[in-house]
Amino acid sequence: MCGSIAAYKAVDVCRRLVDAGCHVAPVMTAGAARFLGPATLSALASEPVHASLWADTDPVPHTSLGRRADVVVVVPATATLLAKYAAGIADDLLTATLLATRAPVIVCPAMHTEMWEHPATVDNVATLRRRGVVVVGPVVGRLAGGDEGAGRLAGVEDILFATERALTAKDLAGRHVLVTGGGTREPLDPVRFLGNHSSGKQGEAIAVEAATRGATVTLVTAADRPPPAGVEVVAVATAAEMEVEVLRRAASADVVVMAAAVADFRPATVAEHKVHKAGGPPEVVLEPTVDILAELGRRRHPGQVLVGFAAETADLREGAQRKLKEKHLDLIVANDLTAPGAGFGHDTNAASVLDAAGNWTEVARTSKRRLASIVLGLVAGLLSAQGLAAGTANPPTTGGGT
Numbered sequence: 001m002c003g004s005i006a007a008y009k010a011v012d013v014c015r016r017l018v019d020a021g022c023h024v025a026p027v028m029t030a031g032a033a034r035f036l037g038p039a040t041l042s043a044l045a046s047e048p049v050h051a052s053l054w055a056d057t058d059p060v061p062h063t064s065l066g067r068r069a070d071v072v073v074v075v076p077a078t079a080t081l082l083a084k085y086a087a088g089i090a091d092d093l094l095t096a097t098l099l100a101t102r103a104p105v106i107v108c109p110a111m112h113t114e115m116w117e118h119p120a121t122v123d124n125v126a127t128l129r130r131r132g133v134v135v136v137g138p139v140v141g142r143l144a145g146g147d148e149g150a151g152r153l154a155g156v157e158d159i160l161f162a163t164e165r166a167l168t169a170k171d172l173a174g175r176h177v178l179v180t181g182g183g184t185r186e187p188l189d190p191v192r193f194l195g196n197h198s199s200g201k202q203g204e205a206i207a208v209e210a211a212t213r214g215a216t217v218t219l220v221t222a223a224d225r226p227p228p229a230g231v232e233v234v235a236v237a238t239a240a241e242m243e244v245e246v247l248r249r250a251a252s253a254d255v256v257v258m259a260a261a262v263a264d265f266r267p268a269t270v271a272e273h274k275v276h277k278a279g280g281p282p283e284v285v286l287e288p289t290v291d292i293l294a295e296l297g298r299r300r301h302p303g304q305v306l307v308g309f310a311a312e313t314a315d316l317r318e319g320a321q322r323k324l325k326e327k328h329l330d331l332i333v334a335n336d337l338t339a340p341g342a343g344f345g346h347d348t349n350a351a352s353v354l355d356a357a358g359n360w361t362e363v364a365r366t367s368k369r370r371l372a373s374i375v376l377g378l379v380a381g382l383l384s385a386q387g388l389a390a391g392t393a394n395p396p397t398t399g400g401g402t
Contacts, residue, residue, distance in 0.1 A: 001041070002094070003031020004076040005144045006110035006153040011036070013075055013159055015044050020164075025050065025065055027094050031078070053093050062093055066101030071166045074098075076110035076153050079121050085133075086124035104166040106134045108159050113149030136162045161229035165212045171380040173214030178253040179207045180246060180260035180292075182223030183344075184239045188284065189271035197344035198261035200225050202309075202368045206257050207231045209372040213380070215255075220245045222260060239263045239289040246292055250299065255379055257307040258293045259333075261344070265289060297328035305382050307375065310334040311343060320354050330382055331355050333375055341365050353378065 001010045017024050026045040028038055038049040050061055058064050066072075074081060074094070081094070085107070090096040098105060107128065115121060116138060129135055137154025181203015183196040200223020207219040211230040219227075220234045220242055227233040234249075236242045239262050250256055265286040275282050293308050300306055308329045310320045313336070320334035335351040337343040342350040342365060349368045353361040353375060361378065363371055 001026065001028045001032040001036070002074065002076055002078040002081045003029055003034055004078050004110045004153075005035060006076040007032050007035040009153055009156060010075045011040060011044060012156050013073070014041060016156065016160055017163065018044065018046060020160075022046075025069070027051070027065065027097060029081075029092055029094050031080075050093055053096060056093070062090070062096035062100045065093075065097045066099075066103070069097075069101050069103040071104045071106065071163055072098065072101055073106045073108070073159065073163050075106075075108040075159055077107040078109075079111050079115045079118075079124075082107065082109065082121060082124045082128065086127040104132075104134065106136060106159075106162050106166060108136045108154055109138045109151075110153035111138070111151050112143055112145065113147075113151045116151040134162055134166065155229075158229045161208070161212070165214075165230070168212040168214075170214030171384075172210055172255075172376065175210075175215045175254040175383070176252055177207075177210040177215040177217045177255045177257065178246065178249050179203050179210065179217065179219045179257045180242060180262075181207070181219060181221040182225075183261040184222045184242060184263045185237050186239065186263050186266035186289075187270050188267050188282075189273065189275045191274045194263065194265075194267065196261050196263070199223060199345045200260075201345075201347065202349060202371070203257075203259035204228055205368040205372040206259055206375065209369060209376050210255075210257075213376060218249055218253075220249070220260075239266060239292070243290050243292050243295075247295065247299070250296055251301065253304065254383070255305045255307070256296055256300075257375070257379075258296070259309050261311060262292055263289055291327075293329075294327045300328065303386055305330045305379050307331045307333065307379065311337050313337050316352060317354075317360075320352065324354055324356065329356070331375065331378055333371075339365070355382075 001007055014024050024045040025047055026041045026049045028049050028051050042048040084095045085098050090099045136159055138151045139154055140150050141152035142148050182200035183198030185193040185195045187193045200221050207217050208228045211217045217231045219231050222236050234245050236245055266289050268285040268287040306329050310323050312319050316334050316336050320332050324332040332354050333351050335342050339350050341348045348365050349371050350365040351363045363374055
């Protein structure tokens with residue numbers, strides 16, 4: 001942590017990393033201590049704050065910290081820190097640790113716009129990037145002086161995503177992963193729709209997990225949720241809209257994961273105006289929607305891995321086996337919506353995963369992110385077994401990133 005008004009946000013980063021199971025060793029510069037008391041970070045981190053090359057219980061703290069780190073995250077990173085790091089100056093514990101580590105380094109700049117845009121800072125950042133340092137942010141927003149511009153510390157979610165990505169094996173690097181999520185909404189009139197209880201959480205978890213494993217990820221979703229870091233999000237509402245967006249992108253995907261709860265039927269006609277109850281209950285005639293997953297199975301290119309989901313309330317395995325075969329899938333994730341803590345709306349899930357060879361992988365109730373990790377681990381195994389070079393399909397070009 002460096003001396004910046006944004007130092008208070010590092011507390012949340014620290015807390016979230018500890019909650020996720022990381023061991024956090026905090027290092028504060030003298031400037032950082034002017035904005036935040038060391039006792040705060042010591043209480044929330046995994047060990048007391050390290051602040052000095054000379055007063056630490058370890059005789060060589062920078063070497064010890066650098067060697068035992070799996071990743072070093074500097075949040076916030078000031079213009080002074082960027083300049084020292086780029087020049088190789090090690091005159092305090094933080095800069096010495098940065099030079100003494102071989103772990104991935106992430107810097108999260110925070111400063112006023114004029115400082116961020118100064119040619120010296122621009123050159124220093126370019127030097128660090130060339131050396132492999134990950135730079136997260138800054139973003140445009142309200143600054144300490146009350147004005148707005150580039151220089152605001154990146155969001156906590158973006159910092160955590162970059163940190164997790166640095167700690168995750170990149171077994172999907174070079175791949176384009178297309179994921180769907182959420183429940184579609186089929187309009188009856190301008191006010192009402194037919195829908196389901198899907199929250200989109202499982203699709204989002206798969207998208208984020210794929211991104212941390214190095215993939216280029218597109219999430220086509222009908223869920224009204226904040227876009228996850230590191231993922232291209234395409235918002236849709238109806239099954240027809242999802243069909244268009246998914247089929248448009250599927251040809252460039254190495255992996256397609258259809259986690260969305262897509263409507264099987266929609267109203268044959270949509271009323272132009274709101275249907276009022278004075279006219280009595282309306283007669284609603286339904287027509288089938290396109291089976292997107294089946295269409296993907298027919299169109300899939302050689303080497304593409306196709307994953308489906310089956311949310312059932314009965315005959316779980318039988319339904320999953322039939323769906324996997326009929327739709328030409330590589331994997332199907334079947335979950336019982338009646339099981340406690342599983343299915344729609346929950347942060348947890350439980351599933352039985354079936355592959356085309358007839359192998360079942362049972363996943364007891366766990367977080368949706370953990371289920372995503374298991375599913376994508378199986379996907380990575382399939383890609384590896386095929387012996388395909390990364391990027392068999394051409395991934396889309398996306399802007400931004402960290």
